[in-house]
Amino acid sequence: MRGKRSKQYRKLMQQYGLNFGFREPYQVLVDADILRDADKFKMDLVGGLERTLHGQVKPSSVITQCSMRHLYAAATEPGVSYLIDKAKTYERRRCGHHPDDHPTPLSAKECLASVVDPKDSKTNKHRYVVASQEQEVRKHMRGVLGVPLIYINRSVMIMEPMAGATSENRDREERGKFRAGLKRGSGSLKRKREDNDNGEVEGHDEGGKPRKKTVKGPKGPNPLSVKKAKKRSTEEDATRWEDIKMEAPGEGSAEQKDADSGVKRKRRRKHKSGANGEEAGEAEPVLEVE
Structure with a gap:
């Protein structure tokens, strides 16, 4: 058997297995004519x-009572006695057509x-x-759903492609x-949402519990790029506070009094030395009245 045809047959049997439940070992129902042709071509x-x-076939194929009859x-024909002995090794399927009635x-x-x-329901039960x-x-069996058909053509065993009725039934079931699946998926994922005044969205998860989801807004700065604030010790804070106190003017200082009286105080200057070599004293402050 060629590789391409073998691959097609394998896929075809996989489809029969998925859609109609075929499994190994397969039950093959043969008639008298295919026994003749198989013996003719030494197959x-x-x-x-x-x-x-x-796949595996039952240890013996299945043949009906009518095919044996x-x-x-034709037992007088040459070679038929050998076919009869071979057919006796197959499993006999009782078709119910007794010689007394038929x-x-x-x-x-x-x-x-x-x-x-048997019930003419167009199904291969x-x-x-x-x-x-x-x-x-084969023409009649094409109208029955899920029946793989096999015949011999010039010493080559061929399996027919899936019949039209069977293919349509398979497509209908897959759809x-x-x-x-779509309905089941949409039912589980469907959520009822309502907007709140706070900008949050309420929904329901798969368990039916209400959950809140915050609406996304503008993002803040990257915390890795922001410079961290230095932590000061208690001693440094106390020293800094004392310096601030010393720099601040007192309540009874001259500067505060001059500021209250509206007099502007001049800056003091220190002179190094006079003409006679003695240090000059501090200059007396001169007050200017504004």
Whole structure:
């Protein structure tokens, strides 16, 4: 089997497994004609089915009573006795078409349809894989949802792509799941919000508890770029306070009195020495009346 076709078959069986519940080992329902063609092309029927389905098949395929009766009716033909012995190793599926009620065996289409879809509900309840060489059988099975179809064409086992009805049903279910997921997600994430006078927004979380969310405003400066204030010790603060007290003028000082009387006091100057070598005394303050 070529790699591209093998990859398509593997993806196809994955889709059947996800949407219709197919699982290993697969139940393959065969008819008399595919047994003939498999023997004609010297094919291992069970091994070919496992390679096509990319999974294990039941130790023996499933064949109906009507298909066995078709083989018994052609027992005189060459090579059919070998097919009968081989078919006896397969699991027999009782289709309910007893020879007393049906002297002539039913066709493969009618027999397989009664096994795959006994209530005519267009569903493959027991998840059968149908391997048949008759086109009428495959045409009828395309109308039943979730039926993988296999046939042999020139010694190559081929699995048909998913039928139109089956593909539409798969797409419809996927859309329904997608919508259900959207509704579930929107219900859990939906929040009722109301604006407060303080500029806060009230909401409800998933548990239904009210919560407050502050509205974002202008940001402050970066704390890493702001210069930190230096911390002063107690002794430094006391010394600084004493200096301030000394610098401040007293209540009974001359400066305060001159300021109260409106007289401007002149600055004092000290002279180094006089002409006779004696130090000059301090100059007497001169008062100026404004």
